Amino acid sequence: MAGPQYLAEPARRIKSVRLGGITALFHRPSARTHLVGSPVPEILDALQETAMDANALLTFLQDRYEVADADPASLAARLAELEAAGLVRVA
Amino acid sequence: MRHSVSLKIGPVGFRIGSDWRVPIAALKDLYRDYPAPDDGIADFNVRLFAARFWRRFIRPSVMIGGDYIIPDAAPLPLEMGLLAAEMGMNLQMALGQRRYLLLHASAVVRDGKALLMSGVSGAGKSTLAALLMARGWRLMGDEFALIDPMSGLVYGFPRLISLKNAAIGLMRSTLPQGRFGPLMKATPKGNIRHLVPDAQAIAAMETPARPALILFPTFGHAPAERAVDEAEAFVRLTQASTNFVGLGQAGFDTLTRLVREVPARAIDYPDTESALRLVEDLWSATA
Secondary structure, three states, X not given: OOOOOEEEOOHHHEEEEEEOOEEEEEEOOOOEEXXXXXXXXXXXXXXXXXXXXXXXXXXXXXXXXXXXXXXXXXXXXXXXXXXXXOOEEEO | OOEEEEEEEOOXXXXXXXXXXXXXXXXXXXXXXXOOOHHHOOOEEEEEEOOOHXXXXXXXXXXXXXXXXXXXXXXXXHHHHHHHHHHHHHHHHHHHOOOOEEEEEEEEEEOOEEEEEEOOOOOOHHHHXXXXXXXXXXXXXXXXXXXXXXXXXXXXXXXXXXXXOHHHHHHHHHOOXXXXXXXXXXXXXXXXXXXXXXXXXXXXXXXXXXXXXXXXXXXXXXXXXXXXXXXXXXXHHHHOEOOOOOOOHHHHHHHHHHHHHOOEEEEEEOOHHHHHHHHHHHHHHHO
């Protein structure tokens, strides 16, 4: 059964800067800064155009980024954090 | 208020008013070579006042007020009136500065390029800045470095250098001809004595510089040095900034640009001689 469909904040609302291996995100609507590592930038990128549920997103990330040991529980935790931060929302 | 003085430190103008003559007289003496604010208009006001009328005279204690205040701040005895004035000016900068990204850092300049030193209280950033000034570097400030969001340049804030405890004797022997304020004993931060920045620092106090090296010094360990990556420098400097959040995206853009363009190092040092050697070596290698 399909779970909730997630969609990322539009790119125009987020200023993203790479700082070495970390990405700094400035979320314009909340004026909050987030420091994130992989796979968060990849998740936000994947959910820009198309809403996906967690399973579809996991498959997408495995195919696109060749993630061998992708973990559904970890992805669910990341999605929950990103939703709480306002960086993704349930479509 | 009964007594007042207006002065400019770096690009920032202040008007300090007081119920008492003594703190204003000390400011007028120690800041005598500083200019007045542009067009006589101060950016910030500081007020030193008595909480009750009789506190002007009986065990006089100084409350710190101004455009920006901390509620319930404890008063200081009148003997520490100069410290109260300096704290009042720092407070206006920390709470009210919007024109620049404000970093809690000392800054010195050589060959037109700036070295920023950021650390917790006691890391030695004031002492190192004063010692480098004594070696011919141009002092930009021992407390705040101001980063211009438009250009990325550092503007100085060369207020009186706040020397604490052992640094007082060290700088008295290093700069025997230096101009020092009164010794204030047993302040909330220990013994404090102010040192007036040298003529070079005051003459060029409005001249910005391109940042070339960021150091995070720590006192009390064997000499060591390591690179600080962009992400760590960013986190440390957000913690060292009082207005990063308040500036919104301008603060984010300014700080990400700074840490991407300027190399950063952490240094540990057991004594000032080691620190100066580390600083000079790193400056030669990176700036």
